[in-house]
Amino acid sequence: MLDLFRTRLMQGTPTSEFPDRDVSLPARFRGRPTLSRDDTGAAIGAPARDLPSGLVRADSRALPVLDLGACLFSPEEATAAPGCQVAFSQDYRMATGTRNDLITPTGQVELARALNQQMRRVFGRSLRLRSVAAGSCSGCEAELVALNNVVFDMARFGIQFVASPRHADGIVITGAVSRNMRAALECTYAAIADPRLVIAVGACAISGGPFTGSPEVLNGVPDSIPVDLWVPGCPPHPLTTLDGLLRLLGRL
Amino acid sequence: MSGRDEALRLRNRRAAPLARVPVLDGDRFAETIADAVSGGDRIISLFGLVETPDTLRLVAVLGDDEQGQLRAISSLVSQQLPPLSRGCPQAARFEREIAEQCGAAVAGFQAPKPVRRHPPDHAPSGWPARPHDRDWFPFTSIAGEEVHEVAVGPVHAGVIEPGHFRFQAHGEEVLSLDIMLGYQHRGVERLLEALDRRRAVLVAESIAGDTVIAHTSAWCGAIEALARCQKSPRAQALRGIALELERLANHIGDLGTLAGDVAYQPAAAYFGRLRGECLNLLMLVSGNRYGRGLVRPGGVGFDVPAEMAAEIGLRVGQLREALPPVASLLLDAPSVQSRFEGTGVVSAELCGVHGFVGPVARSAGVLRDVRHDYPYGVYRFVQIPVASAWAGDVFARALVRWLEIQRSLEFVTEQLRALPRGECRVPCGALAPGELVVALEEGWRGEVVHVAVTDDAGRIRRHKVTDPSFRNWDAVALAMRGGQISDFPLCNKSFNLSYAGHDL
Numbered sequence: 001m002l003d004l005f006r007t008r009l010m011q012g013t014p015t016s017e018f019p020d021r022d023v024s025l026p027a028r029f030r031g032r033p034t035l036s037r038d039d040t041g042a043a044i045g046a047p048a049r050d051l052p053s054g055l056v057r058a059d060s061r062a063l064p065v066l067d068l069g070a071c072l073f074s075p076e077e078a079t080a081a082p083g084c085q086v087a088f089s090q091d092y093r094m095a096t097g098t099r100n101d102l103i104t105p106t107g108q109v110e111l112a113r114a115l116n117q118q119m120r121r122v123f124g125r126s127l128r129l130r131s132v133a134a135g136s137c138s139g140c141e142a143e144l145v146a147l148n149n150v151v152f153d154m155a156r157f158g159i160q161f162v163a164s165p166r167h168a169d170g171i172v173i174t175g176a177v178s179r180n181m182r183a184a185l186e187c188t189y190a191a192i193a194d195p196r197l198v199i200a201v202g203a204c205a206i207s208g209g210p211f212t213g214s215p216e217v218l219n220g221v222p223d224s225i226p227v228d229l230w231v232p233g234c235p236p237h238p239l240t241t242l243d244g245l246l247r248l249l250g251r252l
Numbered sequence: 253m254s255g256r257d258e259a260l261r262l263r264n265r266r267a268a269p270l271a272r273v274p275v276l277d278g279d280r281f282a283e284t285i286a287d288a289v290s291g292g293d294r295i296i297s298l299f300g301l302v303e304t305p306d307t308l309r310l311v312a313v314l315g316d317d318e319q320g321q322l323r324a325i326s327s328l329v330s331q332q333l334p335p336l337s338r339g340c341p342q343a344a345r346f347e348r349e350i351a352e353q354c355g356a357a358v359a360g361f362q363a364p365k366p367v368r369r370h371p372p373d374h375a376p377s378g379w380p381a382r383p384h385d386r387d388w389f390p391f392t393s394i395a396g397e398e399v400h401e402v403a404v405g406p407v408h409a410g411v412i413e414p415g416h417f418r419f420q421a422h423g424e425e426v427l428s429l430d431i432m433l434g435y436q437h438r439g440v441e442r443l444l445e446a447l448d449r450r451r452a453v454l455v456a457e458s459i460a461g462d463t464v465i466a467h468t469s470a471w472c473g474a475i476e477a478l479a480r481c482q483k484s485p486r487a488q489a490l491r492g493i494a495l496e497l498e499r500l501a502n503h504i505g506d507l508g509t510l511a512g513d514v515a516y517q518p519a520a521a522y523f524g525r526l527r528g529e530c531l532n533l534l535m536l537v538s539g540n541r542y543g544r545g546l547v548r549p550g551g552v553g554f555d556v557p558a559e560m561a562a563e564i565g566l567r568v569g570q571l572r573e574a575l576p577p578v579a580s581l582l583l584d585a586p587s588v589q590s591r592f593e594g595t596g597v598v599s600a601e602l603c604g605v606h607g608f609v610g611p612v613a614r615s616a617g618v619l620r621d622v623r624h625d626y627p628y629g630v631y632r633f634v635q636i637p638v639a640s641a642w643a644g645d646v647f648a649r650a651l652v653r654w655l656e657i658q659r660s661l662e663f664v665t666e667q668l669r670a671l672p673r674g675e676c677r678v679p680c681g682a683l684a685p686g687e688l689v690v691a692l693e694e695g696w697r698g699e700v701v702h703v704a705v706t707d708d709a710g711r712i713r714r715h716k717v718t719d720p721s722f723r724n725w726d727a728v729a730l731a732m733r734g735g736q737i738s739d740f741p742l743c744n745k746s747f748n749l750s751y752a753g754h755d756l
Contacts, residue, residue, distance in 0.1 A: 003577070003580070003581060004518060004581065006577070007518065007522065007577045007578060007581055008518065010574065010577065011521075011522055011525070014525050025535070026532075026535055026536045026539070028535075028536070028537070028538065028539035028554065029535060029539050029540075030539045030540065030545070050450075052450040052451045052453075052454055053451075053454070072454055073540065073544070073545075074454055074544065074545050075539070075545040075553055075554075076450060076545075088539075130407075131410075131411040132407055132414075133412070133413045133414055133436070134414065134435070135435075135436055135437070135438050136413070136436065136461070136752060137436075137458040137459065137460055137461035137752045138413050138436075138460060138461040138462055138750065138751070138752045139458070139461025139462070139464070139542055140461070141411050141412070141413060141461075142461055142462055142542070143541070144411045145411050146528060146531075148411075148524075149521070149524035149525055149527075149528060150521050150524060150525050151525055151528055161410070161411050163409035163410070164409070165407075175436070176438060178435060178436060178437055178438055178755075179370075179386065179437075180368075180369055180370070180386060180434050180435045180436075180437055181406065181414055181435045181436070184406045184407055184414065184435070188407050209458065210443075210451070210454045210455045210457070210458045211438045211439070211440075211443065211455070211458070213443075214438055214439035214442065214443055215373075215439060215442075216370060216437055216438050216439035217438050217439070234458075234544065235461065235541075235542070237541065
């Protein structure tokens with residue numbers, strides 16, 4: 001028993017100071033990507049061709065823009081080409097309310113806005129989520145599990161993962177949605193009572209991630225399931241997800 | 253001369269011309285595998301390779317763990333496989349995998365049990381396509397008064413990957429357990445074969461998200477061997493450090509979840525935090541908590557400058573102080589011991605027959621560790637003692653993890669103190685044409701196998717991945733027999749196998 005107390009004292013209070021204070025991440029951390037482009041020289045061809053992901057794409061004027069939903073946050077995606085330079089910032093905040101908000105000419109994104117007042121009254125102080133992995137590598141789930149540890153401690157905001165969709169207010173989807181998991185995903189979604197939230201976590205759930213184009217996956221959450229929060233990352237840092245959830249609930 | 257003597261001798265990460273792999277006729281191929289396995293060899297890999305529009309070449313890689321010797325044989329088949337699993341249970345899962353991937357028929361089966369439930373994606377083009385039903389799975393069914401069936405999944409209670417478990421139970425006693433997987437199937441092997449190297453490395457990092465370093469190192473090991481690329485000693489040391497940090501993070505996390513599963517909250521909370529410390533060390537080096545971006549063909553993508561090495565050394569030192577009291581909290585608690593001991597036993601004999609690997613085998617006294625048996629990279633110079641226990645139960649699997657945690661901490665501390673100088677990455681050029689290479693790596697779950705074969709133009713023609721979970725899922729089913737259904741979560745957690753790594 002004494003050992004138990006002694007170990008407890010040794011552990012101290014490791015809970016993250018987020019969101020009261022800014023949390024700094026190591027210098028090499030690859031957070032929200034940024035793009036500096038020279039509007040006169042539209043050099044979309046070179047970087048897009050050399051990138052291992054769909055991070056850089058052309059907008060309607062054939063100028064390069066970033067698609068954070070397709071970003072794999074690999075060091076190779078930080079490239080420089082004439083008129084177009086992609087880099088990673090250390091900003092972990094990048095969850096958005098619409099798929100379109102993830103597409104940006106500079107890397108700046110419109111972060112997720114709070115739900116309307118009625119939804120906030122229902123979910124604002126108590127949100128129960130059901131996690132469904134559908135064709136993932138399990139990296140995103142590992143970071144969702146980390147949200148429950150004493151450092152990130154998501155429960156202090158009244159957010160918890162629950163065992164059944166019948167107990168849940170929303171669903172967190174990870175993975176590129178494999179053909180073998182599609183039916184189970186749709187059943188789980190259908191089992192959650194309205195009003196319900198849908199949160200797509202990670203590059204796979206948003207765009208297919210590294211598996212984009214494989215005949216075995218649907219390249220992310222199908223249109224039949226409307227998404228309320230898009231959390232980019234490969235996998236998203238726990239703070240990216242937590243920041244997005246708190247913004248959605250109007251707590252930030 | 254036996255087929256085994258004829259076989260092409262290989263070493264871990266040494267490429268050899270595919271043409272030198274002897275071609276045996278089907279029956280002799282199957283016999284050679286069965287004889288070798290009964291003589292103590294292990295099946296390292298067994299897969300199909302499209303040879304012509306009508307023929308499939310089967311390639312078997314056998315491993316003699318004691319000698320660190322790999323042997324390869326092959327056989328040409330048209331539509332029907334030789335009887336691979338007859339007298340050789342270790343080949344059964346590989347046989348089912350080949351039948352599914354290549355669309356081959358298996359003698360004696362109308363249709364073998366699916367492994368991942370997908371239409372063939374490595375079939376010779378001239379073979380007739382058969383209709384495929386993703387939902388078909390022949391479950392074991394046991395009839396009898398008071399025998400009942402319990403179905404769980406694919407969506408489970410926690411934040412876990414999808415899989416379906418079906419128990420045949422008599423009261424609390426489990427008579428048999430069927431595990432249906434494939435929900436995470438993403439077509440990884442096809443992507444590794446079709447994509448260029450810059451994209452393929454990102455797929456290799458995403459085979460199993462908690463085994464990023466091990467899978468990417470094995471993938472790079474295969475590519476580097478085919479390109480005759482020699483990594484610098486510094487790169488090898490840094491990869492070793494990263495691999496052990498990955499092992500630390502996962503083993504520590506596992507001890508935490510095991511504590512959580514027997515409702516021992518203090519240890520669960522402390523281990524959960526300490527796991528994060530290891531992930532943060534990987535982030536310090538690579539910018540990602542799972543080490544993505546670190547391992548690249550030719551070495552590592554990020555160097556560790558002296559100040560960073562000192563910082564890691566300091567934080568590893570703190571872990572070495574913080575972990576032992578938490579471990580003894582867990583492993584010395586009588587209430588924990590009584591739940592862990594005697595639960596989910598896997599015997600050494602079963603490990604031998606089925607070829608289980610990693611901590612599952614080592615906790616049953618079967619000393620199998622790629623770092624020791626087929627040393628590569630930094631492990632040729634620094635030997636990590638193989639950790640083992642004998643009981644093969646949940647407690648033994650926890651104990652082996654704890655022993656490995658201590659040894660990995662020592663290894664990392666020692667390596668950081670004397671990092672070799674030099675480049676951390678060298679160029680890695682074009683691949684040699686028409687060659688075969690076997691790259692083994694001891695991931696935290698056990699042996700990770702990548703086998704690559706190049707075509708005449710030096711492109712990847714086949715890339716076969718075998719995650720340790722592929723071998724060990726049968727251990728979960730066998731460990732549950734005769735046990736109680738209510739022990740399943742604890743038992744399953746003590747294996748903590750990857751669904752993604754199995755499903756590919």
